[in-house]
Amino acid sequence: xxxxxxxxxxxxxxxxxxxxxxxxxxxxxxxxxxxxxxxxxxxxxxxxxxxxxxxxxxxxxxxxxxxxxxxxxxxxxxxxxxxxxxxxxxxxxxxxxxxxxxxxxxxxxxxxxxxxxxxxxxxxxxxxxxxxxxxxxxxxxxxxxxxxxxxxxxxxxxxxxxxxxxxxxxxxxxxxxxxxxxxxxxxxxxxxxxxxxxxxxxxxxxxxxxxxxxxxxxxxxxxxxxxxxx
Numbered sequence: 001x002x003x004x005x006x007x008x009x010x011x012x013x014x015x016x017x018x019x020x021x022x023x024x025x026x027x028x029x030x031x032x033x034x035x036x037x038x039x040x041x042x043x044x045x046x047x048x049x050x051x052x053x054x055x056x057x058x059x060x061x062x063x064x065x066x067x068x069x070x071x072x073x074x075x076x077x078x079x080x081x082x083x084x085x086x087x088x089x090x091x092x093x094x095x096x097x098x099x100x101x102x103x104x105x106x107x108x109x110x111x112x113x114x115x116x117x118x119x120x121x122x123x124x125x126x127x128x129x130x131x132x133x134x135x136x137x138x139x140x141x142x143x144x145x146x147x148x149x150x151x152x153x154x155x156x157x158x159x160x161x162x163x164x165x166x167x168x169x170x171x172x173x174x175x176x177x178x179x180x181x182x183x184x185x186x187x188x189x190x191x192x193x194x195x196x197x198x199x200x201x202x203x204x205x206x207x208x209x210x211x212x213x214x215x216x217x218x219x220x221x222x223x224x225x226x227x228x229x230x
Contacts, residue, residue, distance in 0.1 A: 145174035
């Protein structure tokens, strides 16, 4: 019986190969082409981040050259994220620096490709605990889109921006940037507008925030020293 199944399997493969050749439709190549390529997800995240940067630059030009982002930071330090597997608390992360790096300080900003990831809560020299944009206790003012509409970013499991005047027009994919000069550099990108919602009884819009990265896929981030010169 086993021999019969083996012969049938071989015969089936042969038939598929003949059909593929005769119809110029390579069945085996099609299967292979649908397998995700190595680093495909990381490349997609990088493209999304670069797209956000370009949109922020456009917003800057439309507002009299207002500087929203800065591509090169002289006080940026590379750091590694500790794995929190099998736990999945996205509101807190632990990072570490190389021995040669400047110690991390409370209040320092965590970024990836000019996108805000979090802020240092506790520092232990070369190690630090950070709160991320998924931490429900974190909120700060932001600007939205080329018209720089004001709003309040509220971190959480599903980050959002609230208290947006309904007199303002908000479009999906508008870039959201930080606007808190006392704690966060103004030029940092927070994300993009997702869904725009508003209750008829409320004078404000509320929008969901789409992030240009997946926190679970980050392995390395940068510490932006917060020296009070923002």
